[in-house]
Amino acid sequence: xxxxxxxxIIAGKDLRVEFRQRENFTLMLFFSLVILVIFHFTxxxxxxxxxxxxxxxIWIAIHFTGILTLGHSFRQxxxxxxxRGLRLTPIDPAAIYxxxxxxxxxxxxxxxxxxxxxxxxxxxxxxxxxxxxxxxLIALHTIGFSALGTLFAAIxxxxxxxxxxxxxxxxxxxIPLIGSAVRSTTTILNRGTLADVVxxxxxxxxxxxxxxxxxxxxxxxxxxxS
Amino acid sequence: MKNFEFLFAAYAVFWLGICAYLFRLSLLQxxxxxxxxxxxxxxxxxRSS
Amino acid sequence: MLKSLENGTTPFRNRGWFSRFLLGFLxxxxxxxxxxxxxxxxxERQMGEVQRIxxxxxxAALLSFLAFGLVCAxxxxxxxxRKRKWDLLGHSAAEVGVLFCTLVLLSGPIWAKPIWNVWWTxxxxxxTTLILWMIFMAYxxxxxxxxxxxxxxRFAAVLGIIGFLDVPIIIMSVRLFxxxxxxxxxxxxxxxxxxxxxxxxxxxxxTFFLLFLYLLLERYRLGCSDWETECLMEMTERQxxxxxxxxxxxx
Numbered sequence: 329x330x331x332x333x334x335x336x337i338i339a340g341k342d343l344r345v346e347f348r349q350r351e352n353f354t355l356m357l358f359f360s361l362v363i364l365v366i367f368h369f370t371x372x373x374x375x376x377x378x379x380x381x382x383x384x385x386i387w388i389a390i391h392f393t394g395i396l397t398l399g400h401s402f403r404q405x406x407x408x409x410x411x412r413g414l415r416l417t418p419i420d421p422a423a424i425y426x427x428x429x430x431x432x433x434x435x436x437x438x439x440x441x442x443x444x445x446x447x448x449x450x451x452x453x454x455x456x457x458x459x460x461x462x463x464x465l466i467a468l469h470t471i472g473f474s475a476l477g478t479l480f481a482a483i484x485x486x487x488x489x490x491x492x493x494x495x496x497x498x499x500x501x502x503i504p505l506i507g508s509a510v511r512s513t514t515t516i517l518n519r520g521t522l523a524d525v526v527x528x529x530x531x532x533x534x535x536x537x538x539x540x541x542x543x544x545x546x547x548x549x550x551x552x553x554s
Numbered sequence: 555m556k557n558f559e560f561l562f563a564a565y566a567v568f569w570l571g572i573c574a575y576l577f578r579l580s581l582l583q584x585x586x587x588x589x590x591x592x593x594x595x596x597x598x599x600x601r602s603s
Numbered sequence: 604m605l606k607s608l609e610n611g612t613t614p615f616r617n618r619g620w621f622s623r624f625l626l627g628f629l630x631x632x633x634x635x636x637x638x639x640x641x642x643x644x645x646x647e648r649q650m651g652e653v654q655r656i657x658x659x660x661x662x663a664a665l666l667s668f669l670a671f672g673l674v675c676a677x678x679x680x681x682x683x684x685r686k687r688k689w690d691l692l693g694h695s696a697a698e699v700g701v702l703f704c705t706l707v708l709l710s711g712p713i714w715a716k717p718i719w720n721v722w723w724t725x726x727x728x729x730x731t732t733l734i735l736w737m738i739f740m741a742y743x744x745x746x747x748x749x750x751x752x753x754x755x756x757r758f759a760a761v762l763g764i765i766g767f768l769d770v771p772i773i774i775m776s777v778r779l780f781x782x783x784x785x786x787x788x789x790x791x792x793x794x795x796x797x798x799x800x801x802x803x804x805x806x807x808x809x810t811f812f813l814l815f816l817y818l819l820l821e822r823y824r825l826g827c828s829d830w831e832t833e834c835l836m837e838m839t840e841r842q843x844x845x846x847x848x849x850x851x852x853x854x
Binding site: 558561576 | 650655663705706713825831832839842
Binding site: 479480483486487488489490493496497500501503504505507508511527528531534535538539542546549550552 | 682734737738741744745748749750754757758760761762764765766768769772773775776777779780
């Protein structure tokens with residue numbers, strides 16, 4: 329129970345910081361809006377239907393916006409050397425990892441709640457019809473994205489050129505998950521059912537478990553003082 | 555001799571790659587070895603003085 | 604290492620017999636291998652001469668996978684034992700693995716152009732190799748961008764472990780993505796089509812394993828020399844600090 333409490337405390341701390349600042353969230357929303365407009369000018373939404381490009385737009389927007397907030401989650405700890413404070417707290421590093429992961433996932437969800445309807449409006453697709461399966465898919469894949477992002481953000485925050493390095497670390501490892509997300513979402517948007525995408529769901533679950541397991545086991549080596 | 559030029563290109567690329575890597579390794583190794591010699595000399599001189 | 608240097612012994616300075624023996628043996632094997640590839644193995648009827656790329660291409664691909672496995676194992680051992688030799692092994696294996704992987708990615712398109720008439724296709728093995736190459740390039744980058752070598756070693760170990768465990772998932776995802784049914788591909792040219800081809804392939808695989816081993820050893824030796832330099836530098840620093848005392852003793 330102590331472990332769970334520690335997880336909640338860390339997650340609560342991050343969410344409180346996020347809620348008080350709100351600047352991170354505002355930035356993300358604005359960035360995703362910019363991405364959408366760029367998408368329109370590169371792909372021309374009036375020509376292409378949501379069945380063909382919808383999934384790609386959704387996931388590229390989520391990933392590019394998400395990478396900003398994930399990278400920020402440990403860089404903000406560097407500002408006043410509060411990373412050292414985290415190291416010194418008598419909390420299991422695994423709990424710190426899980427707490428950070430929870431907070432990041434929650435932030436990403438909050439961003440998606442605004443972003444997805446926005447995409448639905450700009451691409452003209454009936455969100456209500458797909459809401460159920462789409463929600464499940466987005467939740468499943470966001471979990472893995474933030475699990476990997478949280479782990480590598482801790483690495484990137486402690487290296488030189490961390491901001492640039494961070495996406496280079498996350499994206500190659502995450503490619504299977506991105507593939508899974510886009511393919512399964514495409515199937516759903518083309519009026520498929522969840523039963524059609526079971527192999528992808530299994531793959532995403534395996535990825536999530538692998539990354540979360542690795543994060544819990546390996547996080548202490550990343551946080552270690554050098 | 556069908557497609558011989560492609561075979562040639564591939565082998566050339568392959569061996570150039572391996573040789574370049576070996577060359578780089580030996581260059582670095584030589585530099586490090588020289589440096590080790592230097593430091594050792596310095597150490598010995600300091601010890602004997 | 605520092606201790607043994609202070610005792611006057613020089614560890615790892617084996618330009619030694621093994622490396623030389625390996626090089627000699629390797630040279631002989633490589634000549635035999637080249638002879639087998641160009642004169643012994645029959646020319647494939649449909650693909651023509653270009654099929655002979657496979658005797659290099661496939662072993663290099665297999666060995667880069669082996670190298671990445673080694674990176675993962677060395678990473679785990681390093682995080683548990685904190686012995687620097689494991690970190691050196693991981694770093695060496697990653698570098699040689701990326702080299703082989705690069706050569707695979709270069710020779711693959713050269714084969715594909717005359718056969719499939721395109722330089723690049725998003726085929727399962729090509730895509731998987733490309734993704735692996737990117738992951739282990741990131742591994743090398745993390746190392747060079749870390750604040751200090753110890754930190755770089757830890758970060759790289761974590762990345763190496765996750766990167767290698769990701770391999771089965773990558774393969775599965777690429778297969779599903781292409782809509783292929785998971786099945787074992789038969790390696791063209793090596794898969795018992797012609798016994799002479801099979802034999803040549805096996806010899807080639809063995810020879811390239813030796814080449815891999817040689818490169819790995821040489822890279823490892825370079826790492827050890829770097830390490831030695833660091834230790835020697837530390838010794839000179841100590842000496843300068845201790846020097847006044849030494850001078851008085853000598854009087």
